[in-house]
Amino acid sequence: MISLFTVTDSRFCPQSNKIPPKSAKKSLPIVNFRGYPIIIEHLLENQHAQLTDGLKAILYSKEPDISLENLFQIVDNLNDTEHRERLFQLLTDVIEGYLNNEKFALLNKSRDGVVFCHLLALWRSYSQKVIIIKNVYIKYDRCCQNGLKYNAVQMVCTELFKNIIILEQTLKNRIVSQLLLTINESRQGNVLDKNEIDTIISILLQMDIYKDVFENRYLLESKNYFLEQSVLVKSKSVEEFLKQTNKCISTEARREYLPEESNEKVLKIIYEEMVANNLDYILDKGFESLMDSSHTDVLAILYDLCKNVPHGVEIIADHFQKYILLKCTTIVVRTTEKSMIQEIIEFKDKLEAVIATSFGENRLFSELLRTVFTKVINTKGCEPAQNLAKYLDSKLRSKYLNENALENILKKVMVIFRYIQEKDVFEAYYRKDLARRLIFGKSTSQDEERSVISKLKVECGEYFTAKMEGMFRDVNVSRDINADFKQYLSNVHPNLAHSDISVMVLTNSFWTSSTGNHQLVVPADLLRYQSIFRKYYCFTHNGRKLDWQSNLxxxxxxxxxxxxxxxxxxxxxxxxxxxxxxxxxxxxxxxxxxxxxxxxxxxxxxxxxxxxxxxxxxxxxxxxxxxxxxxxxxxxxxxxxxxxxxxxxxxxxxESIEEQKVTEKNILVDRQFQMDAAIVRILKRKRIISHNELVAEVYNVMNLPVAPQDLKKRIELLIDREYIKRDSDNTAMYTYIA
Structure with a gap:
């Protein structure tokens, strides 16, 4: 006996009944740990036999001869370094024997291929029994090392079930086959027991054999299945095939009983076998019809599928571009002048709706739309610009459009206007139509007229709309002139004051010029009014000249x-x-x-x-x-x-043919001035430049379809007028003359 420390306490002093003095001390002995009990050999065998019988009783659901508490005590007695290995081996042998018996029983029960119900019944029963055994072996669990503490018994029980039951070749094949059959039936639309499959998959995942036992074969079977499904694209319409493919993807993505990683691998197979390998065929066969019929829901499915295919969006964008090119060319080339712009706007609205609702507002498709429209519209030269001006004129004359509808049309017209290169043609024809609307009072709304001009001003600058704004100023000034002229008639010619005469004084540089019919025999009364107004106007506006436009x-x-x-x-x-x-x-x-x-x-x-x-x-x-x-x-x-x-x-x-020719002539004259200004500005900046560089710069600056021979003539004219000159050593070089 070894005394480790002493304790002072008067209550434990046995020598006297008196209260001991404060200095009295007594030692409290502490005995060493007694260690494990010494086990006699014949008692050891007896305990082994009792433990074996007890474990078998637990596994076979029988009443053990001794209590679980005694089994726990036996494990506690044998849980030392010398006997622990034997204790573990005993547990392993008993469970192996039990599982082997159950294996043969399970093989007999599942001869018809239905193995799930029997396997799950065994697993649930076995799991409950393992919990009891784990409690019996809890002292053994506590003494295990290397990460197995508290879990050694559970692991060995699970490992034995895996090796003896799950990995048994026949049972493994039956399990996998039934899993695949069940999933395949669900793909055909049959209802399956998700809880049953979920438990089987959980067992495989828990035993870390899911991938080797099931997933590899599952992916192979899925690939074969969807390969067969992809063949149906040639027997069904594109719309039906896309909807079926999308349904497959939706179904496979919702298999909650399978790991997310497996679902992603299956989805990858679907995209490869059903989409990627058939994408060209799908687009060639059905893209145009889907676009024609505006099936935005089906096109959205197609786009979503293509997003998950390598270069899928680029492929569908290529077909989208070809479709726009074909349809837009047909509209521009084959439609009449009156319907061209309306059909272009309707076609563009249709494409924008598809981009917004089906293609996720992808900027790639919007850019393709802009590029193709710009290219096709400008293949017809000045005709689209002329037609756009006429279309806008018809809308601004219409009495059946409210302000909101008209404003919406103006926004769409401005988009088409941006596509047109020959904006000077549009300006010439629009200004001519504007003149007629203002003179004859055919405009629906002055506010909308000004709205158009403000939009054009934003797009092309102040110079582009200067003449149009001047036309509105003339109309306002003419209104004031007429009011003053009526007052003048009342004062000077009271006998004519009752007549309703209105004169519009137009600045020649703002309005489309035309020659008045000076030989026209005008009625005497009207000539009198003209004479009086001329006298009044020239008196109030010194130095002005009036030219009567009788045709207006x-x-x-x-x-x-x-x-x-x-x-x-x-x-x-x-x-x-x-x-x-x-x-x-x-x-x-x-x-x-x-x-x-x-x-x-x-x-x-x-x-x-x-x-x-x-x-x-x-x-x-x-x-x-x-x-x-x-x-x-x-x-x-x-x-x-x-x-x-x-x-x-x-x-x-x-508009007559002669007037149209005059307008075209004026446009060409204006373009010549633009070319002259562009050439001089470029040479002033560069000082010296080659012919080819100058031509390229002029095209970039003007952005107009200028013929090379016309440009060459303007260069020669500027040389004659001594704005530029050829280099004396190299005639292909031009020099600016300051």
């Missing part, structure tokens, strides 16, 4: 018919012709031309407008399309209409 004038004429009196809204030319019938009942074409001095081609248009259609104010002797000099016209006294004021179609408002 219009009048309100009161006509008396047999049954009623009507007001006719007509042009000045129509007015002059109608006034002749105050003094004549019938007139021939040649006689009318002689009395009015109207140009013969213009006169035919005027007579046609008065004698054809619903408003036949004049009756032609022969109902033929052509108008001959000998044709006779008579005033239609029996004309009737439910309206009091009737508008006669003013055909002179429509």
């Amino acid at each position: 004038a219009h009048c309100i004429v009161r006509a008396s018919f047999a049954n009623s009196v009507k007001e006719l809204q007509v042009s000045l030319f129509q007015t002059i012709v109608l006034l002749l019938f105050n003094d004549h009942d019938t007139l021939t074409t040649s006689r009318i031309q002689e009395l009015t001095k109207i140009d013969p081609s213009e006169l035919k248009i005027v007579l046609r407008s008065l004698s054809w259609g619903k408003t036949k104010i004049l009756i032609k002797d022969f109902d033929e399309n052509a108008i001959a000099p000998t044709d006779s016209f008579t005033f239609n006294r029996n004309f009737s209409d439910k309206l009091f004021r009737i508008k006669i179609n003013q055909l002179q408002m429509k």
Whole structure:
């Protein structure tokens, strides 16, 4: 006995009943640990036998001969360095024997291939028994080292189940086959027991044999299955195949009982076998029809599938580009002038909707749309620019569009305008149409007119819209001039003050110039008003010159018919012709031309407008399309209409071929000035430059389809005018003359 320390306490002093003095001390002995009990050999064998019987009773669900507490005590007694190995071997032997018996039973029960229910019943029962055994061996678990503490028994039990039951070749094949069969049935639409499969997969994962036992074969079977499914693309429509593929992906991604890693590998197989290997065939067979029918939902599926395929988005973008090129070329080449812009806008809206709803607003597709539209539209030269101006003119004249609808149209028109290279052509034709709208009061909204100009100003700068803004200033100034002129008539010519006359004074440099018909025989009353206004205007605006544009004038004429009196809204030319019938009942074409001095081609248009259609104010002797000099016209006294004021179609408002040629000529002149300015600016910056470099720079600066021969002529002209000169040593080089 070894005394390790002493304790002082008066209560433990046995020598006297008296209270011991404070200095009295007593030693408290502490005995060494007694160690493990000495086990006699015959007792050891007896305990081994008891433990073996007890473990077998637990495994075979029998009542053990001794209590679990005694089994625990036996393990505790044998848990020393000398007997621990034997203790472990005993446990291993008993479990191996049990599992081998169960293996044979399981093989017999699963001969029909149905192994899950029997295997799961065994596993659940075995797991409960392992918990009991683990509690019996808890002292053994606590003494284990190398990471096995508290878990050695569990691990050995699991390992034995894996090696004896799961990895047994026949059972393994049956387990894997039933798993594959069940998953394949689910792919066919059958309902499966997810809990059962989930437990089997969990067992394989817990034993770390999932990949070797099941996953490799599962992936191989999946590849074969989806390879067979991909063959169906040629027997089904593209829409059906894409929807089926998307359904497969959705189904495989939701297999919660399989590890996420396995699902991702299966999805990769689907994308490879069903999408990547058939992508060209799918796009060649069905992309155009999907785009034509605007199946945005199916196109969205196609795009989502292509995103997960190497270079898939680039491939679908290539087909998208070819589709735009084909359809846009068809619209530009084959459609009429009136419908071209409307169809381009509708087609573009359709493509933008597809990009937004199906292609995830991918900028690649938006850029392709812009590039192809720009290329195709400009293949028709100046025609798209001219048609765009006419289209915008028709919308700004329309009475059936509210402000919101018109503003929406303007936004779309401005997008098309950005695609057009020949913006100067658009400006020339739009300005001409704007002039007609302002002069004849055909514009739906002045605010929208100004909105267009502000948008053009943002796109092309102040110089581009300077003339248009000047036109609006002229209209406003003319309104003030007319108010002052009416006041002038009241003061100077009170007898004429009641007349409703309005004059628009237009700056020649802003408006489309045209030569007035100076030989026209104008009615005396109108000539008097012209003379008075000329005198008034020249007095208030010294140094100005007025040139009357008779082809742009219009009048309100009161006509008396047999049954009623009507007001006719007509042009000045129509007015002059109608006034002749105050003094004549019938007139021939040649006689009318002689009395009015109207140009013969213009006169035919005027007579046609008065004698054809619903408003036949004049009756032609022969109902033929052509108008001959000998044709006779008579005033239609029996004309009737439910309206009091009737508008006669003013055909002179429509652009003639001659006017179009003049416009084109003016555009070419403006381009020559632009080329001259560009060449001089480039040489002023470079000082010296070669011919090829100069040509390339001019094309980059102007961004207009300039013919090389035209550019060469402008260079020669600038040399003659001594803005630039050729280098004396190298004629292919140009030098700027300061």
